[in-house]
Amino acid sequence: MRRVLAAAATLLLLAATGACGGTAAGGGTEGTVVVYSADGLKDWYGKRFAEFTRKTGIGVNLVEEGSGGIVSRMERERTNPQADVVVTLPPFVQRAAQQNLLAEHVIPGSDQVRDRDPKNRYAAMLNNYLVMAYNPDHAKPAPVTWDDLLDPRFKGKLQYSTPGQAGDGTAMLLQLQHVYGEQGALDYLKRLEVNNVGPSASTGKLQPKLAKGELHVANGDLQMNLALVNNDKANMRLFLPAGPDGRRSTFAIPYHAGLAANAPHGEAGKKLLEFLFSTEVQRTAPESFGAPGRADVKAEGSLAEQVSAQLAGVDIWQPDWDAVLARLDADLAAYGKAVGR
Known part of the structure; x- marks a missing residue:
């Protein structure tokens, strides 16, 4: 389910609490950011994206697919990019970087992430094993x-x-x-x-x-x-x-995140990445049963204890x-x- 290479795309337009506005990939407005993501984080995304929209007024459209499928889709759309933010897993995020599908961008807070690209094209947002x-x-x-x-x-x-x-x-x-x-x-x-x-x-x-x-x-x-x-x-x-x-x-098989090359809504994408790598959002990682990508954030609570126990x-x-x-x-x-x- 989580990272099927040839999975058919499932388009999820998250309108969490009625706030994540905009349209599907390719039809977004300046107030919308389009996220291409490996599947598995739908519930966590719903809460986080709703918070982001309340804070910024920027809606989020989510397109979920397998890790390899995400990268293949971006390759097909190279001449007409649709994604602003990309979340996928290794070794497919490395493939995206090699194919110049990710932009060089220093995400605020990513200096605290151990698993990150030295050229600042992606960093581990959530850890999984x-x-x-x-x-x-x-x-x-x-x-x-x-x-x-x-x-x-x-x-x-x-x-x-x-x-x-x-x-x-x-x-x-x-x-x-x-x-x-x-x-x-x-x-x-x-x-x-x-x-x-x-x-x-x-x-x-x-x-x-x-x-x-x-x-x-x-x-x-x-x-x-x-x-x-x-x-x-x-x-x-x-x-x-x-x-x-x-x-x-x-x-670790982390969910890596980065800014898409030639993102149609690049500034909105940068704001979303900054939000997702903020300490307050990183502390919520156990809600998805993952671990924070940032080394300086300690996850606490019963869910975090379950991850640590395993x-x-x-x-x-x-x-x-x-x-x-x-x-x-x-x-x-x-x-x-x-x-x-």
Whole structure:
């Protein structure tokens, strides 16, 4: 659901509390800012955009799509840009930067963001992390390690979103490379394919199946899965599998934000980015079950504690996203060959 590369666009015109005015992308007025965003933050956006409109009088139009789809859409619109603000995930934000689809702009407050582009084209607005999830009524005993997922009891009851089609699936491939090495990850995924239900372009479509017990294990991400557990009471538990050395690890797959190149409403876009990176808005990150992008903002409260609890005792590592993007096509080709697709 969250980062499907080829997902069809869903246009969401957020008129939160009647304040987010304007029209769809391409028809905005000077009092409107158009946001192209990877999906997953709709509820959080609704509140934040309403606050922004009350403060500035500027309406916000939101276009949600998968991370890769966002960038592909901007590439198609290169000669007639529609977006003002872009929010997407790695390695697709790096692709947007390489394609000169993002403007160089220093967002106020972004100097406090550790994960930011040295050329000031994007910065991490909210942090999110790769996780796995299981149904506690069916996955007994609960899986603890990556090797546990190879158990025959999960045959036909395990599914993960496909690398190269879904962002979370791509993240899972990177995590397995981190745990087992590049060839070891391919060997592992070849063995895991015996249990895998089959390809899935959407991580989000797996979660309802997991909650119902149709699947016993699926991949996911911290932000999405915590939201489902808390808001929808979904019957699932999150876990971060341990590798052969017994250590659990994961990495951030942040929602990066930046100003679109040749933005039709660039000044309004700059104001929205400043608002989203302000300390007051960054403190609300746990409402979306994410973590603040700014290192100087400490999120507090029960929701923030849930995020911290999931990451307690877990090694957090950081991919070199430019290197990931450079080798992505080759990695996906090797993955397809390994699993027979």
